[in-house]
Ligand code: HEM
């Protein structure tokens with residue numbers, strides 16, 4: 001099994017036809033180069049949803065490595081008290097770029113990339129509704145990201161202050177006004193994130209149009225795979241909140257460049273307004289990052305438990321409920337901003353409320369595993385890891401929704417521990433599980449199971465060492481975003497342990513990268529349906545042809561492929 005081009009070889013587009021004549025003596029050497037150029041050309045002009053999906057995931061993983069290096073530098077700085085490895089200024093830039101990159105350039109593109117790859121296959125369609133818009137979205141995301149990183153070179157600007165953005169991923173006013181943020185760093189943040197945000201919006205439009213208009217015969221809404229349901233909710237959320245972020249960014253740009261005063265209290269503006277606009281986007285954003293992961297494990301758990309998903313209609317209803325409630329909880333990020341007690345109570349209540357549909361989901365996943373014949377292949381390992389870590393992160397979230405508790409622990413390492421449990425334990429574990437589960441679909445061969453298990457366990461141990469102690473250092477009063485601390489406050493040990501976890505996490509990720517490279521170069525073909533699954537993407541070849549299906553499939557139930565494999569035991573018995 002060979003490289004990225006597998007499966008498209010048979011369908012080299014007519015336009016890219018510079019196939020060299022290798023029979024000519026001496027042609028062999030430059031044919032390699034022509035080949036590479038031809039292939040590069042094919043990938044840059046592609047409008048195939050599967051290739052775009054792969055491009056999204058690959059670029060996201062590239063940014064993941066960069067943001068990981070930034071995190072490592074920060075943990076190195078904090079390993080001992082009064083360390084002077086980094087300057088305070090560099091530290092500010094590192095946590096800003098780390099958070100911004102992880103949310104906008106890793107989470108969003110990887111999740112939307114996997115959606116791009118899977119959704120048309122899962123609903124039996126030949127492509128997304130707007131293939132060219134799809135390609136446009138990918139390039140917007142990529143160039144937005146590059147624009148953000150260009151600030152390392154370009155942001156010294158007219159004012160002579162330098163380098164990357166340094167006001168946090170939430171860019172609070174007034175830190176971002178001209179007086180506190182000189183140079184162009186903040187402008188790079190505004191424009192870079194705005195451009196890649198437009199990319200996310202195009203993908204969202206495309207997903208909505210595709211899911212509502214391109215389903216194969218028989219695929220009713222209530223027969224769609226849960227992953228497709230969750231992706232449509234994610235798309236709706238993106239369309240509801242990204243424009244608000246964009247508007248806020250434009251206002252900030254006006255403040256900074258045109259002398260407007262939206263966020264300047266001295267000129268009748270309001271710094272709190274930025275927080276409201278930002279978190280109206282920012283909280284749903286965390287659901288945009290977690291719901292696709294819910295979707296992945298909702299596909300993985302049933303297949304590896306050999307049971308239908310428990311309570312499908314309830315799962316759909318819970319997803320839709322989460323969508324709406326998540327739009328009404330943003331001010332739990334602002335409990336310490338001095339809102340009225342009434343508002344604080346209201347937002348605490350809505351935050352508690354959202355744990356109801358989330359809890360329903362968790363019970364349904366466990367209900368699916370209950371009494372099943374569970375196989376602990378790597379995708380399932382990550383799914384169960386997800387369950388454990390997400391429950392823990394969710395519980396600390398509920399704790400933070402208790403206003404007086406949040407007053408105590410807001411802006412401490414407790415919060416950092418909390419959201420890394422949800423973001424890494426939830427989103428990233430979901431992504432890793434998805435990579436292991438759908439890799440054979442994309443490339444025709446399975447990732448190595450043994451290496452996969454090493455990745456899982458080493459990463460899990462490293463993750464726990466790093467993030468569990470943060471809850472303790474937080475409760476001992478360690479504020480977040482400090483570049484160093486004095487000895488004898490009881491924080492040394494916890495910080496030391498946190499940093500010791502980092503090399504283990506790096507090892508886990510390196511094994512994964514090695515596993516991917518090795519498998520792409522010499523993996524064994526594994527057939528079209530290696531997991532004995534039942535959704536439509538496994539009904540075509542692995543990798544699928546450019547047109548996805550030789551014949552448009554017909555959907556007979558929630559598990560169309562099961563029906564095909566077990567005509568004696570149709571799926572309707574289980575609905
Ligand atoms: C589902 C995935 C989740 C993600 C990705 C996530 C992410 C985050 C992030 C990034 C922050 C930090 C805000 C800051 O910069 O101060 C935060 C804070 C917070 N989260 Fe979560 N969260 C998630 C789930 C939850 C849940 C389920 C709850 C509660 C039911 C929750 C409640 C809170 C609260 C109350 C805060 C405010 C802490 C503070 O401002 O001090 N979160 N979360």
Ligand SMILES: [Cu+2]
Nearest residue numbers: 283330332333
């Ligand atoms: Cu929130």
